[in-house]
Amino acid sequence: MAVTYRGSKTAAIATAITELIQSMGDGIPTIDSFEYTNAGTAHTATIMRPVGSTVTTASSLSGESTLTLNKTDAMKTTGGADEVLAASDYLVWVSETGKHFFDTVSSVSGSVVTLSNALTADVDLGATVWCLGEIARPTHTIITLPASVTTRIVGPIKAGYGSQTGVSSSRTGVGDVLLLSINNITAAGTMRYLAGSWSASDNVNV
DSSP, rough: EEEEEEEOEETTTSSSSEEEEEOOOOOOEEEEEEEEESSSSOOOEEOOOEEEEBBBSOBOOOOOEEEEEEEEESSTTTTTTTOOOOOEEEEEEEEETSEEEEEEEEETTTTEEESSSSOOOOOOOEEEEEEEOOOOOOTTEEEEEEESEEEEEEEEEEEEEEOOBBOOOOBTTTTOOEEEEEOOOOOOOOOEEEEEEEEOOOOOOO
């Protein structure tokens, strides 16, 4: 089991505090624990799971803001049907150096997805792109972090999801990513640490 550890991190008020657990072979990315100190406002942590994946069919250069995808309907609805990417959906992709990046969708035209921000690294043809959907999606885990205290969240919280209330599709999480996003509104908070790992287990959180 490989392990990752991230130290203290904060951001300006209303700028989300984010951490990405990238893919690692056939492992299932897992958040084992994290600790967060709030100021005077409760914040919301969302742990986002992919609901589909695809690959790029053309390369993109740093400074450009588009990805050309093999499928723009690579996501699954809660009922299991194909779903087309839309504005504000989250994507994670692998750059040519192997580093993982994420952003939201601005618009979709045919096979071309325009991102909300310009790429900061080249992306090769055939790069994996994970589709996480919108932040309020029922397959994500949402945690309220109370105001004016330090809260420690203990997992494991894994990629992948099983059939559950309102979700008839499922995903193993093998080879996936996890994205933690804390909304950080009104009064800036601080993520004290995040500990994660990659597991070969085929069990998933629901």
